[in-house]
Amino acid sequence: MYAKCGCTEDARELFDNMSERDVVSWSAMIAGYAQNGLAQEALALFEQMQREGMKPDEVTYISVLSACAHSGLVDQGCYVFDSMCKNHGVTPTKEHYACMVDLLGRAGFLADAELVINKMPIQPNSVV
Template identity: 80%
Template sequence: MIVGYAQNGLGKEALALFEQMKHEGMQPNKVTFTCVLSACAHSRLVDEGRCVFDSMCKDHDVTPTKEHYACMVDLLARAGCWADAELFINKMPIQPDSVVWMTLLGAARNHGYVEIGRRAFDLVVKLEPKNAAPYVLLSNTYAAADRKDELAKIRNEMKDAGVKKCLGAQLDRS
């Protein structure tokens, strides 16, 4: 149910069900927290998401995983809290993986934040140099911002790196 609420942007309903679940004595696990954090992200419930994340360790003895950290980055970035998202990543007690950086890159693309997207891109490519997805996301970011010179450069970088996009991936929307 929480996943269904999350996927449909019904974060408050997901949180209410989560609270009901706890009230009835059910102990949330890692998967439950991932779903609740995702619901908060899709509904831009930043304060609620932070509280849920903090309660994982404090109240429920659940150690956050990379997925939980990625959900928090998604939550902060979707809400436009860019400085908080980058600070959160930099303070993570585990090494951020490509999923975390791709999450930031995807959100930067959706909001048109080219500079943040480029920083995230550079970090993803260091971790996964043959992954076409960051090239596609950054290309789409440049195309949406009408930055044709950077778009041409990223296409050349992709070619020089020998990275091929998968069929169906889109390099620009023009």
């Protein structure tokens, strides 16, 4: 709630004071940073999440990829996308591919975005 209202510091304070954190709380905080244009904070928290032994899920990856897309962090976004399956066994969904197309398109890499669409193992939807 705090992050959705732009109060990321308050959201982080609550997050830091939680007695137990699960993948939902980690993902919510990462999404809060992403929604407020704080990509570096989202990426740092994503790294901390993994260091603390929490396995990211599909939702976590959408938030991280969205943060990268809205901040022009193409290299980081591509690395995160590639690591989904390799490091955590998360199979990319249409939403993940849409994030990658958005990331590449916003950065002006339209040919690369088209390549991602053409290589998708699933049928792209209108969002992609």
